[in-house]
Amino acid sequence: MSSITPPLYAIGTPGQPWGDTEIKLWRSQQQIKRSYQQLVVEPLMALLQQPALQASAELFQYGTLDYQHLGLGQYPLYGVRSKHWQADQPVALVTGGVHGYETSGVMGALAFIAGHFCQYAAAEHTINLLVLPCISPWGFETINRWNPEAVDPNRSFSPSGQAQEAAAMMQLLAPHLANVLLHVDLHETTDSDNSEFRPAKAARDGTVNTNWNIPDGFYLVDDLDNPQPAFQRAIIAAVDKITQIAPADDDGCLIGEPLQQVGVIHYPKKALGLCGGLTQAQFVTTTEVYPDSPTATPEQCNQAQVTTVITALDFALATNQATK
Secondary structure, eight states: EEOOOOOOSSSSOOOOOOOOHHHHHHHOOOOOSHIIIIIIIHHHHHHTTTTTHHHHHHHEEEEHHHHHHGGGEEEEEEEEEEOOTTTOEEEEEEEOOTTTTOOOHHHHHHHHHHHHHHHHSGGGOOOOOEEEEEEOOHHHHHTTTTTTSSOOGGGGOTTTTTOHHHHHHHHHHGGGGGGGGEEEEHHHHHHHHHIHHHHHHHHTTTTOEEEEOOOSBBBEETTTSOOOOHHHHHHHHHHTTTTOOOOOOOSSSETEOOOTTTTTTEEEETTTTEEEESSSSEEEEEEOOOOTTOOOOHHHHHHHHHHHHHOOOHHHHHHHTTTT
16 A cells, blocks of 8 residues: 555644634644754855855845744845856756755755855856755744745745745746746655644645655656656766665555656646746756655765755756757
8 A cells, every 4th residue: 555544633623724723723832943043044154254155156145034923033044146147147046945844955955055056156157056045944943844824835936825935035036037947946755744744734724634655765856847857867867876766656656646757756846836836947856855764864865965956957057058
């Protein structure tokens, strides 16, 4: 069997969507477990003090999440972009922490900045780099998929979206959408998807949840409406040298979706309001790392994210150059 029916979630009445009372109760149970300031902001600022990065990268604040009306704080949102931005050149976008609990997405983005940003920001690559390491800081601190209003930022990248996190990124990207060539969105699939987040979603929405089998390894989500099989294949081949690629379940699926090729499934990204569907980029992929695997270390998970970004950049740059 490829699915398991979990016990009912502790908040709410089965079959009835949450109202304000249930959302407030859920929010009251969330606790700060780690520091966005200490683990993301301070390392990011320290990186940008390095001479090589100072010469090629610019740290900037693109917004502030304000949850003071919920009795919470404010979170500054930071990005890193090419210092010598050229308006006539394509953009390569890397996003991490859309789901704040997915740690290697954030750490992988920081590791890419530390180890590889300068190389790809060099003039000969003729591309503008834009990295947003942690789009959902409150989710990062509380190890959550949702924001404090029980909204999933990664279903909110549309005009009707209700997440501040998505709105801030959409406002930043609005002038550049037509120029984005590549978008790599860094995610994880964790055991807590089944133990917490999918049951919570069903309770919030008043639906019935059936958990999927958590894939044991790395996989990619391609765009159903813009599939790029050779691009995805190149990334899978590179990451296969770092960590295990997730095998399909007994039904030939990963997280309930049919396998398109080894380690790759399709989602309709724009229709679902996913971060990966925001732009018109030719090359788009969403990573899914499995940090709970007994065969993967945190370092391997981070390196799988970095390897994805590097391989994606190399592929997109080579293809773009060949078509000129």
